[in-house]
Amino acid sequence: MTRPRAVRLEAFGAIVQLERPRALVFVDRDYARGLGHDGGALWSRPGDDGAIGARPLRAPLEAHLQLTNRCDAGCRGCYTAATPQGAAGEWGLEEWKRAVDALADAGVFHLALGGGESAVLPWLGDLARHARARGLIPNLTTSGLAGLDNLLSVVELFGQINVSIDGVGDAYAATRGFDGFERADRAVSRLRRAKKEIGINVVVTRHNFDRLDELFAYARKRRLNEVELLRFKPAGRGERVYSELRCSDEQHRDFLPTVLKLARRHRVRVRVDCSYTPMIAWHDPGTELLAKLAVYGCTGGDFLIGAKASGVMTACSFAAPPPGKPPVDAIGGYWERPEAFGAFRTWRDAAEPCRSCPYHELCRGGCRVVSAAAGDERAPDPECPRVLAHRAGQARRVSLPVLS
Amino acid sequence: MKRGRILAVKWGLNPNSSSLGVDVTFLLFGAAFVSLVTPMVGALLRFRRTPK
Numbered sequence: 072m073t074r075p076r077a078v079r080l081e082a083f084g085a086i087v088q089l090e091r092p093r094a095l096v097f098v099d100r101d102y103a104r105g106l107g108h109d110g111g112a113l114w115s116r117p118g119d120d121g122a123i124g125a126r127p128l129r130a131p132l133e134a135h136l137q138l139t140n141r142c143d144a145g146c147r148g149c150y151t152a153a154t155p156q157g158a159a160g161e162w163g164l165e166e167w168k169r170a171v172d173a174l175a176d177a178g179v180f181h182l183a184l185g186g187g188e189s190a191v192l193p194w195l196g197d198l199a200r201h202a203r204a205r206g207l208i209p210n211l212t213t214s215g216l217a218g219l220d221n222l223l224s225v226v227e228l229f230g231q232i233n234v235s236i237d238g239v240g241d242a243y244a245a246t247r248g249f250d251g252f253e254r255a256d257r258a259v260s261r262l263r264r265a266k267k268e269i270g271i272n273v274v275v276t277r278h279n280f281d282r283l284d285e286l287f288a289y290a291r292k293r294r295l296n297e298v299e300l301l302r303f304k305p306a307g308r309g310e311r312v313y314s315e316l317r318c319s320d321e322q323h324r325d326f327l328p329t330v331l332k333l334a335r336r337h338r339v340r341v342r343v344d345c346s347y348t349p350m351i352a353w354h355d356p357g358t359e360l361l362a363k364l365a366v367y368g369c370t371g372g373d374f375l376i377g378a379k380a381s382g383v384m385t386a387c388s389f390a391a392p393p394p395g396k397p398p399v400d401a402i403g404g405y406w407e408r409p410e411a412f413g414a415f416r417t418w419r420d421a422a423e424p425c426r427s428c429p430y431h432e433l434c435r436g437g438c439r440v441v442s443a444a445a446g447d448e449r450a451p452d453p454e455c456p457r458v459l460a461h462r463a464g465q466a467r468r469v470s471l472p473v474l475s
Numbered sequence: 476m477k478r479g480r481i482l483a484v485k486w487g488l489n490p491n492s493s494s495l496g497v498d499v500t501f502l503l504f505g506a507a508f509v510s511l512v513t514p515m516v517g518a519l520l521r522f523r524r525t526p527k
Contacts, residue, residue: 083482084479084482087520089516089519089520092486092519093486093487093488094485094486094487095484095485096481096484096485096520097481097483098479098480098481098482098517098520099479099480099482099484100479100512101476101477101478101479102478102479102480102481103479104476104479105476105478105479105521106520106521109522121480121482123482123483128490130487132495133477133489133495135491135492135493136492150493152479171526176496181488181489183489183490183491183492184492185491185492185493186492199476208488210488210489210490211490212490212491212492215493230490231487231488231489231490232489232490233490233491238480250488265524266483268488270490272490293476297487297498299489299490299491299496301491301494302494304493327502328501330499331499331500331502331503334500334503335503340487340498340500341498341499341500342487342489342491342496342497342498343496343497343499344491344493344494344495344496345495345496345497346494346508351499351502356502357506359506360501360502360505360506360509362482362483363482363483363484363506363509363513364483364484364485364486364497364498364499364501364509365483365484365485365497366499367495367497370495374495375494375495376491387493387494388493388494389493419520
């Protein structure tokens with residue numbers, strides 16, 4: 072396999088990719104010079120040196136490609152509203168290879184492949200192989216409910232594979248609306264026998280929040296390398312059941328100490344999605360620490376982009392396509408446009424309490440998709456504990472029960 | 476020449492096709508641990524220095 076892209080120069084300096092340990096390292100200009108790189112005209116503005124976020128990156132770090140919207144599972148909260156028929160005008164292998172070429176030319180490091188259920192696609196391995204040949208690392212999420220043999224035959228091509236499991240045993244059905252745990256568990260076991268870098272994705276709802284302990288224990292028992300926790304979003308079929316499944320405000324406030332306690336108890340690494348940054352910031356871990364760990368809120372249309380099964384580019388997988396519906400293989404011509412990705416890039420024009428929040432440079436106002444569902448995609452995330460406290464006229468509660 | 480700074484490290488690979496996953500496990504150990512790890516990352520970068 073071709074080695075992954077090593078370095079991408081940025082206005083602030085550079086991003087360097089490490090293979091082992093797997094990391095993207097953001098360095099300032101002097102550091103990049105020390106590694107033998109020179110940004111030339113890109114480094115002409117002194118104020119940009121070391122300032123991640125001062126302007127959008129030159130390209131996303133990762134692209135989230137919904138290779139198909141076909142899926143038989145019928146999860147009641149599916150954010151893509153996937154169906155057994157899929158979406159109209161879905162792209163095939165040749166179109167996605169062209170997209171991978173465009174993303175590679177732009178300087179993207181990683182792909183996150185999903186669906187629908189992408190594991191059933193007979194050309195999944197061809198696409199992953201093509202991504203590798205162009206220096207990108209493909210990663211994948213699967214339900215584990217279909218396409219397992221196909222996936223196992225190409226498992227070595229992927230950097231990380233996660234299986235979506237929202238509960239152990241009967242708790243699975245409480246979120247998804249059907250009992251698929253045994254099949255998903257079988258997939259986890261078989262994938263883990265073939266590969267070390269296997270984890271689970273967990274959509275956190277008010278029904279499984281109190282049972283997260285079982286999921287961490289499960290990950291430990293199956294010797295998985297990570298648990299990734301995802302906030303439930305009001306998108307696709309999820310919009311209809313959002314008020315029923317979204318976590319309560321109290322659960323959001325308890326989120327960080329709860330998951331860190333579980334990570335420590337079960338010795339499992341934990342990843343959280345970008346929409347949880349307001350819930351992390353509530354505990355005031357320090358802006359410098361979050362910046363060092365690259366904990367950012369909404370970086371749609373900047374650190375990441377999405378693409379629908381029809382190839383249309385979006386700021387993130389939950390977002391509606393921008394005007395003109397640019398295809399993802401046209402990223403080179405779209406990225407630098409002043410109006411690109413609309414509200415996703417105008418986060419600096421925030422209302423209070425975001426405007427004066429010390430975490431705003433990192434959090435960027437929380438999840439645009441949750442804000443949009445509440446009526447204004449430019450408004451502060453209405454579920455942010457700081458926003459709720461501000462609206463209630465309360466002082467923020469300082470609580471660092473786990474952090475040392 | 477100034478040595479420069481490591482600004483941030485984004486750990487791991489994100490398989491989730493719906494959002495930017497970030498590893499927060501290090502929050503368990505706090506800023507001191509990150510300060511210890513950063514020089515080690517720097518050593519790896521310089522050791523594995525790659526051509527332009």
